[in-house]
Amino acid sequence: MAKYKMHMLVCGGTGCHASEGQMLFENLKKEVQDNNLENDVQVIATGCFGFCEKGPIVKVIPDNTFYVSVEPKDAKEIVAEHALKGRAVKRLLYFDPVRKEQIPDSKHMGFYKKQLRIALRNCGMIDPENINEYLAADGYEAMGKVLLEMTPEEAIKEVMDSGLRGRGGGGFPTGLKWQIASKNHADQKYVVCNADEGDPGAFMDRSILEGDPHTVLEAMVINGYAIGATKGLIYIRAEYPLAIHRLKIAIDQAREYGLLGTDILGSGFDFDVEIRYGAGAFVCGEETALIHSMEGERGEPTFKPPFPAQSGYLGKPTNVNNVETYANIPVIITKGAKWFSSIGTEKSKGTKVFALAGKINNVGLIEVPMGITLREVIFEIGGGIQGGKKFKAVQTGGPSGGCLTEKHLDTPIDFDNLLSVGSMMGSGGMIVMDEDDCMVAVAKFYLEFTVEESCGKCSPCRIGNKRLHEQLDIISKGNATEKDLDNLRNLSNVIKDTSLCGLGQTSPNPVLSTMDNFWDEYLAHVNEKRCPSGVCKDLIRYEVIAENCVGCTACARNCPVNCISGERKQLHVIDQALCIKCNACLEKCKFNAIAVI
Amino acid sequence: MTKIKSLADLKKMKSELQSQVALREKSETPEGRVLIRVGMGTSGIASGAKQIMEFLIDELEKRNIDAIVSQTGDMGYSYAEPTVEVTLPKQEPIVFGDVDQKKADDIIEKYIKNGELLDGIIPANYETIDKK
Numbered sequence: 148m149a150k151y152k153m154h155m156l157v158c159g160g161t162g163c164h165a166s167e168g169q170m171l172f173e174n175l176k177k178e179v180q181d182n183n184l185e186n187d188v189q190v191i192a193t194g195c196f197g198f199c200e201k202g203p204i205v206k207v208i209p210d211n212t213f214y215v216s217v218e219p220k221d222a223k224e225i226v227a228e229h230a231l232k233g234r235a236v237k238r239l240l241y242f243d244p245v246r247k248e249q250i251p252d253s254k255h256m257g258f259y260k261k262q263l264r265i266a267l268r269n270c271g272m273i274d275p276e277n278i279n280e281y282l283a284a285d286g287y288e289a290m291g292k293v294l295l296e297m298t299p300e301e302a303i304k305e306v307m308d309s310g311l312r313g314r315g316g317g318g319f320p321t322g323l324k325w326q327i328a329s330k331n332h333a334d335q336k337y338v339v340c341n342a343d344e345g346d347p348g349a350f351m352d353r354s355i356l357e358g359d360p361h362t363v364l365e366a367m368v369i370n371g372y373a374i375g376a377t378k379g380l381i382y383i384r385a386e387y388p389l390a391i392h393r394l395k396i397a398i399d400q401a402r403e404y405g406l407l408g409t410d411i412l413g414s415g416f417d418f419d420v421e422i423r424y425g426a427g428a429f430v431c432g433e434e435t436a437l438i439h440s441m442e443g444e445r446g447e448p449t450f451k452p453p454f455p456a457q458s459g460y461l462g463k464p465t466n467v468n469n470v471e472t473y474a475n476i477p478v479i480i481t482k483g484a485k486w487f488s489s490i491g492t493e494k495s496k497g498t499k500v501f502a503l504a505g506k507i508n509n510v511g512l513i514e515v516p517m518g519i520t521l522r523e524v525i526f527e528i529g530g531g532i533q534g535g536k537k538f539k540a541v542q543t544g545g546p547s548g549g550c551l552t553e554k555h556l557d558t559p560i561d562f563d564n565l566l567s568v569g570s571m572m573g574s575g576g577m578i579v580m581d582e583d584d585c586m587v588a589v590a591k592f593y594l595e596f597t598v599e600e601s602c603g604k605c606s607p608c609r610i611g612n613k614r615l616h617e618q619l620d621i622i623s624k625g626n627a628t629e630k631d632l633d634n635l636r637n638l639s640n641v642i643k644d645t646s647l648c649g650l651g652q653t654s655p656n657p658v659l660s661t662m663d664n665f666w667d668e669y670l671a672h673v674n675e676k677r678c679p680s681g682v683c684k685d686l687i688r689y690e691v692i693a694e695n696c697v698g699c700t701a702c703a704r705n706c707p708v709n710c711i712s713g714e715r716k717q718l719h720v721i722d723q724a725l726c727i728k729c730n731a732c733l734e735k736c737k738f739n740a741i742a743v744i
Numbered sequence: 745m746t747k748i749k750s751l752a753d754l755k756k757m758k759s760e761l762q763s764q765v766a767l768r769e770k771s772e773t774p775e776g777r778v779l780i781r782v783g784m785g786t787s788g789i790a791s792g793a794k795q796i797m798e799f800l801i802d803e804l805e806k807r808n809i810d811a812i813v814s815q816t817g818d819m820g821y822s823y824a825e826p827t828v829e830v831t832l833p834k835q836e837p838i839v840f841g842d843v844d845q846k847k848a849d850d851i852i853e854k855y856i857k858n859g860e861l862l863d864g865i866i867p868a869n870y871e872t873i874d875k876k
Binding site: 151154156159189191192193194196206261262263264265267268269270271272273274275276277279280282283285286287288291292294295296350353354355357358359387389390403404405406412413478482508509510511512513514528 | 747748749750751753754755757758761762764781783784785786787789814815816817818819820821822823824827829841858859860861862863864865866867869870871872873
């Protein structure tokens with residue numbers, strides 16, 4: 148059978164599909180057939196290229212020619228010129244607005260530089276259960292360099308100069324944290340890896356531990372050497388069994404190679420790592436609560452100071468860093484602080500991993516340089532909103548963060564910018580919402596989470612959040628007044644100002660940011676007793692649209708509470724008193740005869 | 745396993761391992777081995793990556809194709825799990841998304857045997873640190 152000499156990849160993503168991509172695909176196939184090239188050229192549809200703005204996209208391999216904004220009628224020219232004569236169709240090439248020239252192939256396009264994988268560099272590239280693959284990918288070389296060629300002070304300086312900030316949420320400068328811990332003297336110090344990833348929708352730490360566990364071990368040894376600790380602890384939630392399984396394998400393999408243990412690489416430095424399991428409490432991501440949990444105490448935070456760097460695990464100086472922070476360390480050491488600090492914005496260096504979730508086409512993990520805009524992340528890398536619906540908001544920072552709207556789409560993402568618009572980086576969850584999402588319900592959802600996860604130690608968080616949730620519930624049932632909205636805001640501010648730890652200090656953020664950005668929606672719930680997105684069950688009702696109803700009985704047969712009546716081929720009626728608003732009738736109706744009002 | 749006792753040992757071991765990888769990936773003979781990586785993070789496994797990996801190993805053996813099938817972590821394409829990356833000798837890796845048993849069969853029959861691509865491949869849209 149003949150082997151293809153050329154492939155034409157046509158973008159089959161929703162964006163390109165909407166701009167006649169399907170017709171282009173068919174035209175290309177037809178042209179290839181008409182020219183008797185079907186044994187030489189294969190036309191196939193691919194997933195989204197993430198360049199929807201310039202769609203439809205056609206990429207020709209092996210030469211990587213990248214055509215943009217291709218119309219169905221261009222198919223003839225592409226086949227005649229490119230496939231038959233081997234000449235690129237110049238007018239369809241991408242024109243780089245910055246360099247002011249046409250870019251012949253995808254390898255030179257700025258667009259493909261949107262994602263840069265540093266923390267995720269080995270995820271999906273190496274076998275996580277085989278230490279040899281990690282070694283072949285420069286593994287443990289940074290550790291060797293630090294242990295044998297650098298002093299602890301030099302290692303700290305390198306991390307400090309890189310500008311790396313904690314990726315777990317707070318964004319505290321990592322180098323500074325190490326320096327403080329190194330200056331506190333004690334007979335024993337500890338290094339702790341915080342793998343208690345708790346934000347709903349975020350799974351970057353899990354993916355790093357599952358895909359590249361050795362990088363975390365390597366960074367912990369470096370961290371230990373820098374601050375003078377010989378023991379490392381990984382605090383991981385028991386609900387991550389695969390990550391634990393692979394970590395255990397990695398630790399065993401590293402010990403066998405002598406990369407953990409005594410006299411590592413002949414440097415005279417000893418370091419070993421143990422795993423500690425958490426029960427999956429959100430508050431244990433807070434470092435003092437985490438340390439108490441490891442000590443066997445209740446996972447409750449304590450007041451800082453003293454900071455863990457002064458008195459942490461078992462009262463000894465302890466340095467706690469997040470998984471993603473650690474994953475950056477070996478690269479910073481091998482490539483240098485200067486290289487790392489050349490990426491990102493002025494105060495936020497390097498890259499950040501985001502977990503895209505919600506109503507977005509390309510749900511998944513991405514790693515982008517700091518300073519990229521939300522628009523680029525959502526519409527280019529994320530492939531836009533599902534079903535071509537309208538973008539409404541994106542929640543960053545999980546239950547501690549806030550909702551950002553259309554007006555924030557062009558804000559460069561970094562720690563400080565997100566704070567200044569009322570949200571936060573958090574661990575990097577991004578939940579995208581479309582026009583069908585009710586912002587009051589979203590705020591209620593996050594409060595439900597914080598009420599559940601509050602440890603109960605301080606009253607503002609324990610009682611305050613409970614009251615916040617009740618208020619939101621009243622609003623969503625249409626029983627609130629404008630005065631309640633004022634109370635909601637006041638209470639939020641009090642909780643923020645008076646809570647003991649980060650959980651309570653940030654838990655009202657979803658309420659405040661949705662009130663700031665979607666005040667109209669709150670007013671509609673309160674004054675008009677109406678939920679504009681049709682989500683809050685107490686404020687909506689299902690009605691049969693008389694002119695569309697054909698009396699097929701589908702709705703009546705599927706109604707779980709038998710509240711729809713009507714004869715065959717006659718108009719059906721919903722009994723509002725019995726309706727439980729389960730949406731079954733709307734889903735079953737083929738004639739658009741059921742509406743949410 | 746022997747212990748690695750110095751930085752020189754580590755570097756020596758790395759270059760040996762790298763040349764093994766290079767030998768396997770950039771084989772000069774046209775019949776060089778095919779390298780297949782299956783994304784086996786939690787989301788991959790939940791979508792059936794384990795079964796796909798077993799299927800690939802069994803079928804490649806049955807059909808006498810010299811290939812290395814290995815597992816790897818999450819590639820980040822959660823929307824298209826399970827994901828399988830195939831590197832044919834002397835060619836760039838291609839990632840296939842939403843791989844069910846039928847698609848896995850197509851990958852063997854169409855792509856590995858004939859170099860024919862399948863619908864729904866995932867274009868790589870990131871940079872690695874080597875290029876920076």
